[in-house]
Amino acid sequence: MDLIVQKFGGTSLSDEQSRRHVLRHINRELEAGTHLVVVVSAMGRSGEPYATDSLLELARLNGDALPQRERDLLLSCGEIISATLLCSLLCAEGIAAVALTGGQAGIFTDGRYGSARITEIKTERLNMHLSEGKVVIVAGFQGMTPDGEATTLGRGGSDTSATALGAALNARIVDIYTDVDGILTADPRWVNDARPLSAVSYEEICNMAQNGAKVIHPRAVEIAMKAGIPVRVRSTFSDGEGTLVTHAQVLRTQGIWFDKTVTGLAHVRGVTQLAVINRDGPADVQLRVFRAMASHGISVDFINVMPTGVHYTVLANDSQTAIGLLRELGFEPTVRDGCAKVSVIGGGMNGEPGVMAVIVEALTNAGIPILQSADSNTTIWVLISEHQLAEALQSLHTAFGLHLTPAREI
Amino acid sequence: MDLIVQKFGGTSLSDEQSRRHVLRHINRELEAGTHLVVVVSAMGRSGEPYATDSLLELARLNGDALPQRERDLLLSCGEIISATLLCSLLCAEGIAAVALTGGQAGIFTDGRYGSARITEIKTERLNMHLSEGKVVIVAGFQGMTPDGEATTLGRGGSDTSATALGAALNARIVDIYTDVDGILTADPRWVNDARPLSAVSYEEICNMAQNGAKVIHPRAVEIAMKAGIPVRVRSTFSDGEGTLVTHAQVLRTQGIWFDKTVTGLAHVRGVTQLAVINRDGPADVQLRVFRAMASHGISVDFINVMPTGVHYTVLANDSQTAIGLLRELGFEPTVRDGCAKVSVIGGGMNGEPGVMAVIVEALTNAGIPILQSADSNTTIWVLISEHQLAEALQSLHTAFGLHLTPAREI
Numbered sequence: 044m045d046l047i048v049q050k051f052g053g054t055s056l057s058d059e060q061s062r063r064h065v066l067r068h069i070n071r072e073l074e075a076g077t078h079l080v081v082v083v084s085a086m087g088r089s090g091e092p093y094a095t096d097s098l099l100e101l102a103r104l105n106g107d108a109l110p111q112r113e114r115d116l117l118l119s120c121g122e123i124i125s126a127t128l129l130c131s132l133l134c135a136e137g138i139a140a141v142a143l144t145g146g147q148a149g150i151f152t153d154g155r156y157g158s159a160r161i162t163e164i165k166t167e168r169l170n171m172h173l174s175e176g177k178v179v180i181v182a183g184f185q186g187m188t189p190d191g192e193a194t195t196l197g198r199g200g201s202d203t204s205a206t207a208l209g210a211a212l213n214a215r216i217v218d219i220y221t222d223v224d225g226i227l228t229a230d231p232r233w234v235n236d237a238r239p240l241s242a243v244s245y246e247e248i249c250n251m252a253q254n255g256a257k258v259i260h261p262r263a264v265e266i267a268m269k270a271g272i273p274v275r276v277r278s279t280f281s282d283g284e285g286t287l288v289t290h291a292q293v294l295r296t297q298g299i300w301f302d303k304t305v306t307g308l309a310h311v312r313g314v315t316q317l318a319v320i321n322r323d324g325p326a327d328v329q330l331r332v333f334r335a336m337a338s339h340g341i342s343v344d345f346i347n348v349m350p351t352g353v354h355y356t357v358l359a360n361d362s363q364t365a366i367g368l369l370r371e372l373g374f375e376p377t378v379r380d381g382c383a384k385v386s387v388i389g390g391g392m393n394g395e396p397g398v399m400a401v402i403v404e405a406l407t408n409a410g411i412p413i414l415q416s417a418d419s420n421t422t423i424w425v426l427i428s429e430h431q432l433a434e435a436l437q438s439l440h441t442a443f444g445l446h447l448t449p450a451r452e453i
Numbered sequence: 454m455d456l457i458v459q460k461f462g463g464t465s466l467s468d469e470q471s472r473r474h475v476l477r478h479i480n481r482e483l484e485a486g487t488h489l490v491v492v493v494s495a496m497g498r499s500g501e502p503y504a505t506d507s508l509l510e511l512a513r514l515n516g517d518a519l520p521q522r523e524r525d526l527l528l529s530c531g532e533i534i535s536a537t538l539l540c541s542l543l544c545a546e547g548i549a550a551v552a553l554t555g556g557q558a559g560i561f562t563d564g565r566y567g568s569a570r571i572t573e574i575k576t577e578r579l580n581m582h583l584s585e586g587k588v589v590i591v592a593g594f595q596g597m598t599p600d601g602e603a604t605t606l607g608r609g610g611s612d613t614s615a616t617a618l619g620a621a622l623n624a625r626i627v628d629i630y631t632d633v634d635g636i637l638t639a640d641p642r643w644v645n646d647a648r649p650l651s652a653v654s655y656e657e658i659c660n661m662a663q664n665g666a667k668v669i670h671p672r673a674v675e676i677a678m679k680a681g682i683p684v685r686v687r688s689t690f691s692d693g694e695g696t697l698v699t700h701a702q703v704l705r706t707q708g709i710w711f712d713k714t715v716t717g718l719a720h721v722r723g724v725t726q727l728a729v730i731n732r733d734g735p736a737d738v739q740l741r742v743f744r745a746m747a748s749h750g751i752s753v754d755f756i757n758v759m760p761t762g763v764h765y766t767v768l769a770n771d772s773q774t775a776i777g778l779l780r781e782l783g784f785e786p787t788v789r790d791g792c793a794k795v796s797v798i799g800g801g802m803n804g805e806p807g808v809m810a811v812i813v814e815a816l817t818n819a820g821i822p823i824l825q826s827a828d829s830n831t832t833i834w835v836l837i838s839e840h841q842l843a844e845a846l847q848s849l850h851t852a853f854g855l856h857l858t859p860a861r862e863i
Contacts, residue, residue: 092503092507093511098534101503101534101538102537102538102541103541104538104541104542105541105542105544105545106541106545108541108542108544108545109537109540109541109544110540110544110551112551113536113537113540113541113551113552114537116533116536116537116552116554117533117534117537117538120530120533120534123526123527123530124508124511124527124530126523126526127512127519127523127524127526127527128511128512128514128527130519130520130523131512131513131514131515131516131518131519131523132514132515132518134515134518134519134520135515135516135518141520141522141523142523142526144526144603146601147601147602191556191557192557193554
């Protein structure tokens with residue numbers, strides 16, 4: 044059975060014009076004889092009545108009293124409403140369709156409300172409806188425990204529903220429809236000659252997502268990667284093919300891998316750098332500081348342990364708590380607010396010694412001090428002042444020739 | 454286990470002040486040591502985003518294309534949202550509570566979407582939560598098929614959920630909270646000295662509901678009646694005890710039965726009387742006319758078969774269709790638009806020969822012609838001109854002394 048999973052985000056369903064685009068993508072695949080599973084998010088933008096945020100606002104009418112179980116039950120209604128709406132749209136066009144909750148679609152999860160993990164997908168019912176020739180619409184972002192409790196999958200949950208269904212049904216591809224044309228070499232709000240990428244590897248897109256690019260949730264990518272199901276990130280509002288995401292090796296074999304050292308840039312704003320001077324030996328500093336951060340749920344990044352002490356960064360939201368904790372421990376940290384993290388990502392940079400040299404040269408020429416750096420096989424991170432972010436992104440984008448990414452229709 | 458089922462309608466949850474009243478009723482019972490199952494309808498009034506009507510409007514964005522199965526799935530979200538909202542309200546007050554869908558509450562139905570019948574209630578989970586000391590909130594109006602499909606119970610569905618749960622759990626009483634003070638002797642918009650009733654029998658309230666009084670759905674009453682569970686219809690906005698509904702015999706035994714021949718009045722407006730002259734023998738007329746009506750789903754009432762032909766009534770909405778059908782059959786009906794049906798209801802009128810005499814006298818004195826009449830053991834119906842409805846109701850109300858119904862706090 045030739046099968047595709049399509050996922051449409053909430054904005055794709057919130058007005059008549061967008062719904063027409065959704066219908067076009069569905070019809071195109073049906074006309075090609077493809078079987079379809081369509082995953083939908085909750086409707087609309089923040090503030091619209093059936094959006095997830097509006098349901099959450101309802102939940103917060105009484106403070107944060109709503110138990111997690113009931114919060115998930117409430118939120119799951121958002122996607123169910125979307126699914127039935129799309130079903131009515133298809134049926135009105137004479138397209139046979141069925142709308143299923145996550146549980147009805149056989150998506151079983153553990154009981155971690157708010158961020159449940161998919162444990163199993165029972166595909167009997169999906170296959171039954173597919174063999175009846177129906178488009179199977181599945182409410183995204185949700186599953187069910189074996190006890191019949193509604194659960195939600197947390198951030199990026201509908202992407203996860205889509206790739207997990209794709210993996211379970213051995214789909215030819217999972218198309219993630221969104222409001223952008225695909226994955227770009229950098230955020231176009233910051234880099235005006237950012238270019239669309241025809242293909243990236245699973246690892247690269249995970250790096251981009253983990254480093255602040257709003258693309259597709261890493262958990263969703265991980266599931267696709269394990270099953271080897273290709274994913275496309277593409278626009279609801281055009282017929283471009285978007286960005287193909289698959290194994291680097293597949294891209295190389297198919298000759299659609301550009302074999303560049305650097306594929307794209309990502310960034311995170313609102314970072315605070317904290318420096319603590321070592322007094323009682325590095326192990327002690329490290330242990331006490333990071334234990335305190337962990338016990339308060341503060342994510343740390345750019346950890347740089349030196350004989351003289353330790354540097355690390357936290358998100359600006361957490362900085363006051365972090366500083367307070369350090370003072371309780373008897374440390375007086377040096378605080379540098381207003382930093383940004385720039386990530387230079389490329390599956391091809393592994394072992395290429397020149398990449399860091401290009402970064403240092405580009406930023407130095409632009410008069411941008413590097414406050415800290417870190418690197419892995421496929422990513423180099425630099426910490427800079429946030430007020431120099433636009434210049435830093437632009438100069439790195441140019442230095443790596445990302446503006447020369449081949450033009451293509453996507 | 455001393456257990457009460459409370460049911461709150463949509464208007465009881467749609468604003469902060471109403472929710473405070475709901476909380477008061479719940480707290481009062483909890484303080485008395487009573488276990489509680491609380492059934493809720495969808496929030497709000499027509500036009501509010503989470504009201505049933507608003508969800509239906511969403512469903513109708515694409516005409517009437519939405520299949521019944523998906524329509525039920527969509528509508529069921531309205532009550533689930535209400536249930537979680539009430540759960541957050543209780544939890545914020547430190548009251549342990551759990552919100553369940555109809556299916557999770559063990560309410561199983563057949564697969565007649567839109568008007569499913571309850572086939573079984575599995576009480577294990579309800580009993581488990583009750584024994585944990587939790588208030589169990591159940592989304593009304595819905596159930597689940599054994600296959601896990603969400604179903605809705607049709608009109609009056611939340612009342613049905615409440616009485617069915619009351620019957621399954623052997624509740625001491627089912628309290629139906631609404632925006633009126635209980636059941637009145639007549640509609641107060643038409644009869645200004647209408648009085649609240651302290652008690653009515655199951656049969657009487659069924660007659661009232663079937664004859665146009667907006668009280669509680671007959672199906673809900675029937676379930677309570679079979680199980681012998683008393684029901685109270687009472688106001689969310691006061692502490693009055695409302696109207697007790699139970700077996701006539703129980704009311705008599707407890708001395709709270711007023712032993713009146715007539716308990717109350719109900720009415721239906723917008724009725725059209727059709728008269729067909731018999732040509733080919735009465736059986737033929739009857740058969741052909743009523744078959745045609747039935748095959749088009751037109752409800753008929755006040756059927757009066759005579760040697761000369763047949764009189765009957767239809768609702769004004771159906772009258773054009775009915776007239777068309779009669780003409781197709783070769784009949785030219787006499788049509789009287791603008792009629793109203795008045796029902797005089799009383800469990801004590803059985804065998805009392807004087808009741809019809811009082812009706813005829815009252816209406817004759819008021820100059821109101823009786824266009825047609827019918828009667829059963831517990832109800833007499835008269836058809837009159839709708840423009841004389843107010844006068845007719847008022848004169849009957851006075852003639853039967855209903856304005857003298859004992860004053861009481863309800």
